[in-house]
Amino acid sequence: MHSTVSYLDHASGQNRTVTLVLPHEADIDQGRLSVTAPAGAALLGLSAGDVFSWRGDDGRVHELTVLRVSDPATAARP
Template identity: 55%
Template sequence: MAAATKRKLKPAITMTRSDHERLWSLADSLPDSAANVAEPLLVELDRARIVADGKIASKIIRMGSSLCFTSDLGDDKHVTLVFPGEADIEANRISILTPIGAALIGLSAGQTIDWTSRDGRVHRLTVKSVTQPGDAAKAPAAGELQT
């Protein structure tokens, strides 16, 4: 398979039924003028494998997950994926309605995805680790990598 073709294939993703339903409602409730915000999320929702809430692996990114990823920009980031009202870039809380937030949902540790920023540039990130909210005692401090 050619490298260009391989880059365009998206990795398999998994979501809980409750995240899927809540995110679908969120994206669907946005006005038509916000289609550029809703579209990346709707694309991910359409391709996700849906599982019961209690049947999802802890290494899969879902709403409220904290994670560490590395990007083609050469930096490692530790962020938490949140709903728009909880977003705070200074506190590393990334909204699901951002292009990178939509790209992260459903990925698991070790997966890589290409995503398009709002300025049209394509970036690549690889998830290094995922921590769920109930695993707070095991979560790395901000800026600290979990191995």
């Protein structure tokens, strides 16, 4: 929880960074993505270099490549 994930959205070609949070903390405009959202749930447990795809509500296939994962628990260690 509270890991920060940077990924490449293949459809838009844009890099994006989000922090995975509990539903009550979510605010996508602030870069906080709920772990219960489809993309948030899909990002759980992935590592840099992993690729995943899913079919959105609009019927389009979305594909993302994880670029970096920062875990706050290990980042604080010396």
